[in-house]
Amino acid sequence: MSAAAATAVQVDDDLWAAIGDPTRRRLLDLLIGQGEGTATTLGRQLPVTRQAVAKHLAVLDRVGLVRATPAGREKRYRVDDVQLARAVATLSSVGSSWDARLQRIKRIAEAIQRNQESDRQSDQRQ
């Protein structure tokens, strides 16, 4: 694997670790729905402490899924649409890789079936 590919994989690894946690996915859902939030406003809506929310937001910030701007003593977070779109596209590629495999399974099985049928027909003619 080239150095560039290895770096891309490392970035994705962090991205999936970030999105793999249910609390962080819930935070993303809240931020998408509300446009923005702070550890305090988001913490009120989740069964975890404000400190825990702040840590989760920092993880999301590190992989670029959210962007922070200073808001008094806190930070205000928004979703990074580009990075989120990229994450969603990669997730759907897991599904599309199975779509491609199943299409190949279908073609191979149907070719075998047609072959057997044409073999039978030529046997009957003989």
Place this chain on the structure above:
Amino acid sequence: MEFESIEREIYVEASPEIVFGVVSSPDHLREWWPDEARFEPVPGATGELRFGDPDAGGKLVAFSVVDVRPPRRFSFRWAHPAGEVAREGNSLLVTFDLTPSGGGTLLRMTETGFRRLGWEDAVLEHEYQEHVVGWDYFLPRLAPYAARLAVRP
């Protein structure tokens, strides 16, 4: 957002016996997925899939047969760490269910285990195949294979 499993369904105009052979035999598996598949299609058998050339960035992936009920079900676990026994929590479980339908077969595929893997390993595997040995790589191999099958003996 829920990413626990992938479910797909496809209608195949071939008998369940034929479809079962295509999804479960190592010889056929490498025509639609890895470059090489080594396993006995019997429950509990372990083996491996090879993607690309391991000396040139490719990799070997563990494979373990779970259930073999021709021509109705074939399931396996994959992507567990080499040397570990495949189980829930360290691998992805793929199940093919085949149902006779009309003159052909309804093929259902379910892949589960992403949540437990924390996604990293699962997505790495899929990413690897999509980008390194993806469609562009499979297509040129598939056409000659399909042509061979279509030639009458």
